[in-house]
Amino acid sequence: MPRSLLARWMDAKGHLVFGGGSGGVPLDTVEARIEDAVRDMGRENPLREDVLRLEYAAGWWLVVVRRGLRGYEPCNLTQLQNALHLGVSVRTYRQRLAEARDCVAKRLGRRA
Numbered sequence: 001m002p003r004s005l006l007a008r009w010m011d012a013k014g015h016l017v018f019g020g021g022s023g024g025v026p027l028d029t030v031e032a033r034i035e036d037a038v039r040d041m042g043r044e045n046p047l048r049e050d051v052l053r054l055e056y057a058a059g060w061w062l063v064v065v066r067r068g069l070r071g072y073e074p075c076n077l078t079q080l081q082n083a084l085h086l087g088v089s090v091r092t093y094r095q096r097l098a099e100a101r102d103c104v105a106k107r108l109g110r111r112a
Helices: 005-011 030-044 046-056 060-067 079-086 088-110
Strands: none
Touching: 030 046, 030 079, 030 088, 046 079, 046 088, 079 088
16 A cells, blocks of 8 residues: 555655656655645644644654753653654654644645
8 A cells, every 4th residue: 555645754754755767856846845844834733833843753842942951862762762852752742743644645635
């Protein structure tokens, strides 16, 4: 069964670019569309964006700067550890993560 673009993006830690060896910069990459979706979602609910970024280490430094996290290193952290860094419960972390995944998937589905 083929994996969705969202699943492939998450597996690739936020880096997914399609295109041949033309040497030009792709104007509409899946990565750019996902980033747009994540940023738009973050305007409405910053915690969703932050949870998604920490979970997949995709732009995690944006969260560190925005929240002033000290000593955050994304290597091999559990959901509990990420939740503690954000100051939320694991339950809230998982709920926001599910919401964020759904939001990005819907956005990609509409534009695909």
